[in-house]
Amino acid sequence: MALVDAQLSFRAMTREDFTLLSEWLATPHVSNWWREEFDLAAIEARYGPVIDGRDPTECFIVERDGHPVGFIQRYLFSDDPDRQRILAPAGTPDDAAGIDYFVGSPSLIGQGLGTQIIDRFVEDMWTRYPAIAAVVVDVSVDNRPSWRALEKAGFSRAWTGALDSDDPSDAGLNHVYLCRRDQG
Numbered sequence: 001m002a003l004v005d006a007q008l009s010f011r012a013m014t015r016e017d018f019t020l021l022s023e024w025l026a027t028p029h030v031s032n033w034w035r036e037e038f039d040l041a042a043i044e045a046r047y048g049p050v051i052d053g054r055d056p057t058e059c060f061i062v063e064r065d066g067h068p069v070g071f072i073q074r075y076l077f078s079d080d081p082d083r084q085r086i087l088a089p090a091g092t093p094d095d096a097a098g099i100d101y102f103v104g105s106p107s108l109i110g111q112g113l114g115t116q117i118i119d120r121f122v123e124d125m126w127t128r129y130p131a132i133a134a135v136v137v138d139v140s141v142d143n144r145p146s147w148r149a150l151e152k153a154g155f156s157r158a159w160t161g162a163l164d165s166d167d168p169s170d171a172g173l174n175h176v177y178l179c180r181r182d183q184g
C-alpha cells in the first residue's frame with residue numbers, strides 16, 4: 001500500500017475513544033514501550049482530565065482515510081516542569097514541546113505510517129505553539145522503530161543517557177531527539 005498518499009487527520013480524543021485506547025495500550029508492540037496501566041479506570045484517571053480541560057496535554061486519535069490508526073499527544077514543557085527537569089541534562093531548550101505516539105495495530109507498523117504521523121503532526125505544532133523552538137522526544141535506545149521514525153521525520157539525536165525519572169517508560173538508556181523549528 002502506498003502510505004505516502006495516505007490521508008491522515010488528527011481529531012481530539014474523547015471518552016468514547018477510551019475502549020479503543022485501552023485495546024491499543026494492551027497490544028504487546030505498544031505495551032513493550034508505553035508502560036502504563038490500560039484498564040478503563042486507569043485510562044479515566046490519566047486521560048479524563050485531558051478531556052475535561054484540567055490537564056493542558058492535548059491527545060489525538062490519528063485517522064487514516066477516516067479510520068482510527070493510532071494515538072499522539074503533545075504538551076508544552078512550560079506546562080510540565082517535571083518533564084522539563086528530567087530532560088534538562090539533555091540540553092533541551094525551555095521553550096519546547098514534547099510528543100508521544102503509537103501506531104495502534106501491529107498489522108500497520110513497519111510501513112512508514114509512524115514516520116508520516118510524526119512528520120505531519122510536528123508540522124502542525126509550529127503553528128499551534130508559535131513560541132516553541134523545538135519538539136523533543138525521549139526514546140529507549142532499544143526502541144529502534146521509534147528513533148528511526150524520528151530520524152526519518154527530521155529529528156536529530158541530541159543526547160544519550162539515563163534519565164532521572166520514575167516513569168517506567170523512561171527505564172534504561174534513552175536517546176533524546178530534537179526537531180528545531182528551522183529544521184521542521
Ligand SMILES: CC(C)(COP(=O)(O)OP(=O)(O)OC[C@H]1O[C@@H](n2cnc3c(N)ncnc32)[C@H](O)[C@@H]1OP(=O)(O)O)[C@@H](O)C(=O)NCCC(=O)NCCS
Nearest residue numbers: 029033102103109110111112113114115139145146148149
Ligand atoms: C514507533 C512507531 C510509531 C514507528 O512507526 P512505524 O510505522 O512502525 O515505523 P516506520 O514504518 O515509519 O519505520 C520506522 C523504522 O522502524 C523500523 N521498524 C518498523 N517495524 C519494525 C519491526 N517490526 N522490527 C524492526 N524494525 C522495525 C523500520 O525498519 C524503520 O526503520 P528503517 O527505515 O531504518 O528500516 C511504531 O512502531 C509504534 O507504534 N511502536 C510502539 C509504540 C512506541 O514505541 N511508541 C514510541 C514511544 S517513544
